[in-house]
Structures are given as C-alpha cells and as structure tokens.
Amino acid sequence: MAEAVTALGGVAADDGIARITEGGLQGMITLRGDLANTSIKNAATGVAAVDMPAQGKANCVEDRGIAWMSPDEVLVLCPYEAVDANLAKMHATLGETFALAVDVSDARAVFLVEGAQAREVMAKLAPVDLSPEAFTPGMFRRTRLAQVPAAFWMRDATTFQIVCFRSHAAYVFDLLRTAAAPGSAVDFFTE
Amino acid sequence: MLTLTCPCCGVTAEETEFHAGGEAHLTRFGPGSGDEEFEGYLFMRENPKGVHFERWRHVYGCGKWFHAARCTMTLEVFGTYPAQTLAPPPDLLDTIAAKRPGWSRKDLA
Numbered sequence: 122m123a124e125a126v127t128a129l130g131g132v133a134a135d136d137g138i139a140r141i142t143e144g145g146l147q148g149m150i151t152l153r154g155d156l157a158n159t160s161i162k163n164a165a166t167g168v169a170a171v172d173m174p175a176q177g178k179a180n181c182v183e184d185r186g187i188a189w190m191s192p193d194e195v196l197v198l199c200p201y202e203a204v205d206a207n208l209a210k211m212h213a214t215l216g217e218t219f220a221l222a223v224d225v226s227d228a229r230a231v232f233l234v235e236g237a238q239a240r241e242v243m244a245k246l247a248p249v250d251l252s253p254e255a256f257t258p259g260m261f262r263r264t265r266l267a268q269v270p271a272a273f274w275m276r277d278a279t280t281f282q283i284v285c286f287r288s289h290a291a292y293v294f295d296l297l298r299t300a301a302a303p304g305s306a307v308d309f310f311t312e
Numbered sequence: 313m314l315t316l317t318c319p320c321c322g323v324t325a326e327e328t329e330f331h332a333g334g335e336a337h338l339t340r341f342g343p344g345s346g347d348e349e350f351e352g353y354l355f356m357r358e359n360p361k362g363v364h365f366e367r368w369r370h371v372y373g374c375g376k377w378f379h380a381a382r383c384t385m386t387l388e389v390f391g392t393y394p395a396q397t398l399a400p401p402p403d404l405l406d407t408i409a410a411k412r413p414g415w416s417r418k419d420l421a
Contacts, residue, residue, distance in 0.1 A: 190374070191373075191376065192321065194374075248325055248329050264372050265328070
C-alpha cells in the first residue's frame with residue numbers, strides 16, 4: 122500500500138505572531154444518525170474512549186475524541202492507523218441501527234495554531250466570537266475560515282486545532298500565515 | 313448585517329455563515345395543478361417592506377435548513393424557528409405583533 126502523507130507534508134511557520142503547523146495524519150470517522158440512540162452513542166464512545174459531547178462541544182484527549190458536528194452527526198477522532206479496526210468495531214456495535222459510519226481521514230487536513238495570539242489569528246478569519254469568555258476549551262465550532270468551511274476547537278487556552286477539507290489545505294495554511302504575519306498583532310483580546 | 317441563531321445547532325452567527333433560501337411557507341403546486349398555480353408557485357414572490365418570512369440554511373455550520381422572520385427595512389430579526397412547520401409559530405407572531413402594531417400576515421401589499 123502507498124505511504125500515507127498529509128496534504129502539505131507537515132509544513133510549519135513560526136515567524137509570525139502565532140505558530141502555524143500542519144498536524145500529522147489524524148484518523149477521522151464521520152458518524153451520522155440519531156444521536157440519542159444507544160447503539161450510536163456506544164459506537165462513538167467505544168472507539169474514542171471519551172464521553173459523548175453535548176451540543177456544540179468536543180471531548181478530545183490527545184488524538185482521540187468525539188466532536189459534535191450537527192444534530193445528527195459526530196466526528197470521531199482516533200489514531201490514523203486504528204481507523205480500519207475502529208470502523209469495523211463501530212459497524213459491529215451499530216448492527217442494524219440506521220446509521221452511517223465512514224472513514225474521512227484522507228479527505229481532511231489538520232492545522233494547529235499556537236501561541237498567546239492564537240485567538241486573534243482565528244478571530245481575523247472566522248465570523249465567531251472568540252473572546253476568552255465566549256469561546257473556551259471544550260467548545261467546538263463549525264464555521265468558515267475566509268472562504269472555505271472549517272471546524273475548530275481549543276486544545277488548551279492558547280492552542281486551536283483546525284479541521285478542513287484536504288483540497289483546501291494549501292489555501293488554509295496561506296490564510297493562517299497571512300493572519301499571523303509578523304507585526305500584525307491587534308492585541309484585541311490581550312489588554 | 314443580519315445576526316441569526318440557528319434553531320438546529322444553537323449557534324448565533326452573522327449572515328455570511330448562512331445562505332438565504334428565499335421566501336418561506338410557499339404552497340407547492342406540482343403535477344395536476346393548473347398553469348396559473350404552477351407559475352405562481354415558481355415565480356410569484358412577496359417583496360414586502362417590513363416583516364418577511366424566509367428560509368435560511370446554516371451552510372458553513374450544521375448544514376440544516378430553518379426559517380427566520382425579519383424586517384426587510386430595519387434588518388431586525390424577530391426570531392428563527394425549525395423548518396419542519398407549515399406556518400410561523402404563534403409566539404413568534406405575537407412577538408412581531410407587539411413590535412409592529414397593526415401588522416398582519418396577509419397585509420403584505
């Protein structure tokens with residue numbers, strides 16, 4: 122089998138006001154169905170080993186986690202190598218339940234924005250209230266970054282993790298780099 | 313700029329995260345209807361100055377369709393409600409009636 126690579130080969134830029142890095146290969150499984158259904162909940166929690174998140178939240182531990190995407194969709198994160206096994210496990214748990222579980226790992230790209238100004242870099246690109254009171258670690262938001270769809274959450278108080286379509290990876294990286302250009306700090310959130 | 317709250321995922325965002333879907337609560341005239349009814353269904357739209365009901369889609373978010381009631385003149389959003397309905401909810405109509413005395417749904421002309 123061909124060697125799996127990330128969209129941009131793990132590029133990084135840390136000359137700006139925040140460090141931008143392309144994340145490594147991340148296993149992602151889209152699970153759609155009635156999220157109140159026990160088999161569907163078990164399928165997600167069984168492979169991610171975290172609790173089911175509430176609406177608009179994500180529970181993530183290292184490279185495992187569950188993110189709430191919409192009223193009938195969650196994104197299950199797991200190690201890239203474990204996707205096939207986890208998918209089989211999920212299908213076994215789901216049984217005859219009306220649901221959809223698909224490996225989308227290779228359709229996505231992951232970026233990390235780190236640093237004290239990370240909030241500001243994100244706020245320049247997304248139409249989201251990113252003040253420290255309004256957006257906190259644990260929250261998950263699907264939105265747009267300039268002209269493309271993306272989703273992000275905070276790993277900790279100064280780190281954002283972004284998920285976008287793989288075909289948009291170069292655009293998103295350039296975008297983040299521009300938003301984090303040296304000397305472009307507005308200090309809106311850090312009085 | 314409009315600030316809408318998606319009733320499906322609870323996110324409040326400005327209009328660029330959404331996509332407008334035109335007038336809400338149209339009655340569909342399909343096979344078996346007359347030419348005039350079908351033409352009306354396809355092309356005839358209200359263009360009110362004031363209260364208007366629209367369909368919107370949370371295109372960059374949860375992807376769901378919903379309804380919104382807003383004022384076309386002031387861009388005030390009276391409220392949003394789920395798409396699975398044929399008419400605006402009564403409490404929303406009460407809210408609008410309180411804010412726009414004398415307004416009624418049929419009174420669009």
